[in-house]
Amino acid sequence: MKKSLFVSATAAAAVVLALAGCAKPPASSSGAPANTPAGGKTSAAAPAGGFKACMISDTGGFDDKSFNQTSYKGMEDAKKALGIQTASVESKAASDYATNIQSMVDAKCNVIVTVGYTLSDDTLAAAKKNPDIDFAIVDNYDPKYAEVKNLKGLQFNTAQSAFLGGYLAAAMTKTGKVGTFGGQKLSTVTIYMDGFAQGVQYYNQQQKKDVQVLGWDVAKQDGDFTNDFSNPSTGLTQAKNLISQGADVIFPVAGGAGEGALQAAKASSGKVNTIWVDTDGCVSAADYCPQIISSVYKGMDVAVQKVITDSKNGTFDPSPYVGTLQNQGTGLTGFHDWDSKVPADVKSQLKQLQSDIISGKIKITSKAQPTS
Known part of the structure; x- marks a missing residue:
């Protein structure tokens, strides 16, 4: 892979904790299938520790070569860096979103990341219902999120x-x-x-x-x-x-x-x-x-890894994140x-x-x- 014109993948890894890196997507980010709730296949891994980060895709799935896949990579990067447990579920239809989010609540997740604008309403509802769980949503922020202190929007200009x-x-x-x-x-x-x-x-x-x-x-x-x-x-x-x-x-x-x-x-x-x-x-x-x-x-992977890291460290901040050219959140x-x-x-x-x-x-x- 040739060096990027603006930001290299190596540089992105170095600035992950500052939330200012170039997205370096995975060659593959599909999890191994396990049990299957309403929305589709679920994957889970528990390398060490009691903290669990979880993710729900939109209908594109985690092998979409695009935003779901890159967001999933952020969770995998967090798992490798922090030694945490992870779980995930792929949605097959919009009607699955609420059920799939609830399945992650039931799985005792400490932080739940949903991927995609279309999960907004169901993510907000779940965050209100479960104030002891940190939530983040990739690709959206709604002023209604200010009503809760455990939901962070990850946006990109x-x-x-x-x-x-x-x-x-x-x-x-x-x-x-x-x-x-x-x-x-x-x-x-x-x-x-x-x-x-x-x-x-x-x-x-x-x-x-x-x-x-x-x-x-x-x-x-x-x-x-x-x-x-x-x-x-x-x-x-x-x-x-x-x-x-x-x-x-x-x-x-x-x-x-x-x-x-x-x-x-x-x-x-x-x-x-x-x-x-x-x-x-x-x-x-x-x-x-x-x-x-x-x-x-x-840089969805960088943003996801950061929010999971903050949740584990007890420094979760619900203020919306916006990736720009200036902070290298997009480019x-x-x-x-x-x-x-x-x-x-x-x-x-x-x-x-x-x-x-x-x-x-x-x-x-x-x-x-x-x-x-």
Whole structure:
């Protein structure tokens, strides 16, 4: 794995306790199956000690090559570092969330981490009902969380990093058209699409070009969605649609369903490529690395490990966490197979853009950005 343009995986490990590291996703983060409550398979391990950290996935599962998988890695990293017990359960449908959270309460977990915006209501309800258990939710914060002192929202301003991804896509397209699609019309999805489109727009302004964005209209806040985060076939359909319109760089924001875009790119024999999201795609989806120019990451593993560590140490803080370019909670990974293909001047421009976003010189306008 080549050194990242902005943050290396090694550096991330060194700053875990400061909650300021680059996400380094796992090659695989699926747990071994054990008993099965309503939502799907459960895994459990008890290496040492009485403290137990637990996690519930959304419907994408822990092998989605995206946010569930990276969040799971954070729990595994905490287990290795702290010698704690862990348990997890994968959800198969939204109707499973409440039951799966309760199964972790019943398992006597000290801290429970839920993964994904769609678990918000059930996580809040469980936190209110179980004030002696620490809760955290990846990818969401709701003002209602302030009502309880045992629930922490882990958010990421991926509009900032997706801006870099959009600029890069615009710089690398040969057709003058790039595309994006989402899993569902949720703020945690559209924030990526907003940033991506704005990055393309900024490239056009700076370079006097006219690269088009397909699949997302910022003004209308509407675009292409799979309505699914787990089935690659739905992403393949969306990707083929964008390719048929001329897009040759695709930015899928659809969890495991986004793998369909990787499949489409691989089948194109080099004509179409991608920018991945949430995690370093060249690690989590290594077979598709030749088709991944770079990835827009969010350090969910680092944030999860930190909140578990704090819970074990008795220093849990319910104040919401927001990952940004400045604290390295989100960013752009290295270029891996594309390192020699991305022009030096583009790399330099991306570094300057990052500095300008951090300083406030460049304003990101997405309304989906975290405000807490």
